[in-house]
Structures are given as structure tokens and as C-alpha cells.
Amino acid sequence: MSEFDNVTAPPPPAAGDAPQDQRTMALLGHLLGIITGPIGALIIWLVSKDDASKGFVVDQSKEALNFQITVFIAIVISWILAFVLIGLLLMPLVGIANLVLCIIAGIKANNGESYRYPFALRLIK
Template identity: 50%
Template sequence: MENQQLPPPLPPAQPLSPQDERTWAMLAHLLALTGLMIPFGSIIAPLVVWQVYKDRSAYVTYHAKESLNFHITIALAVVACIILMIILVGLFLIWVVGVAALVLTVVAGIKANNGEYYRYPLTIRFIS
């Protein structure tokens, strides 16, 4: 076998500026609203933000994980509501879950853009 040269290593990831950190942290929350149009978009969007920026910003990582955990919890709540539609309770609860998810997602996006750490209430922490 011939002596093959390996490609040069990739340069280390550059940290984000404070403004970029706040912007991407906000987008980690608000891009989850794509779940209103794209199936599983509310889970895929924060997952992508987390994977892209996990080595560049602890602040963005925190918010992306928080958003991901919240939207996985919401997805489970929606499944429970669909099951509960058999006894009609789910028809009411699914609206409550939807409005709460929308409001809390917007609040989290605003807090992240203001440079604050936001923790969603009643969220199962699947990813720590």
C-alpha cells in the first residue's frame, strides 16, 4: 500500500459572538413552531440547532436542549390527548396543550433573546 496523506484536520469551531448566541438561542425555541406546518418540526428544529452549535456555545446548547425537552414533552401530551378523545376529555385538553405550547415557546424565545436562561415548566428532562 502506498503512503497516503491524510487531509489536514479541521480547525476548531469558532465561538459565537454574544449577539449570535442570543439569536440562535431564540431560534432554538421559535423554530420549533415549524411543527405547526411540518410533522415533527417542533422536535427536529431544536435538535438541529443543538447539534450544529453544541461545540460553539454553552448558551445556545442550553436553550436548544430546553426547547427539545419541552417539545418532546408536548408531543407526548398530544398523544395522551388523542387517546383521551375517546372519553371526550382529550378534545378540551388538546387545546389547552396547544395554547400553552405556543405561549411558552414565544416567552422562551423572548427570554433567550434577552440573554436570560429560561426553564420551561412541567417539562420532562429527557436530555440533560
């Protein structure tokens, strides 16, 4: 038996492990990013971060907050690049990616699954 036999990654959380109220709050954290940017996820994270029983909400609101910060940075860079005209192409792409990925994340969170955005700066740990 090698030393790596007992070292495995923790299993992903099974669908439906989180209570319904936490799944709803996580859904809101992801979907509010479409309308409010990072503010909605920030408020949900600040309200829930000290409550140990809301681990799913804290995890998903941090993920949504990190993604919305990444989207904000991408929009700022697109505005700067708009003077070179490439930013005019990037802004709609960033907006569409934000919309699609937030909807996917909201659906996964509502099913009780932890969702990780494919590209996001992990600034809040």
C-alpha cells in the same frame, strides 16, 4: 462560621452575557418548536453541542428540545383520550400552552437570559 456560609447557588446568568448570534440561535430554537415541534430544536442542538463556545445555545436548545418532547407526549396522550372526549379539551390547551411558553422563552433567550419551562421532562441532559 458554619459550613453552609460558603455554599451558595451560582448566580443566574446576567442579561446580555451571551453574544448576539448565540441569543438569536437560542431564540430560533424556542420559536421553531411552534412550527416544527422537536425537529428544529434538535437540529440546533446537534449542530451546536460539540462547540464549547456555544454554551448558551446548547443549554437553550436542550431546554427547547425537552419541552417539545413533553408537548409531543402530551399531544399523543390527548389523541388517545380523544376517544373519551377529554382529549378534545386537552389538545387546544396543550397547543396554546406551547405557543405562549415558546414565545416567552424566545423573548427571554433573545435577552440573554436562560429560560426554564415550568413543566418539562428533562430527558436530554
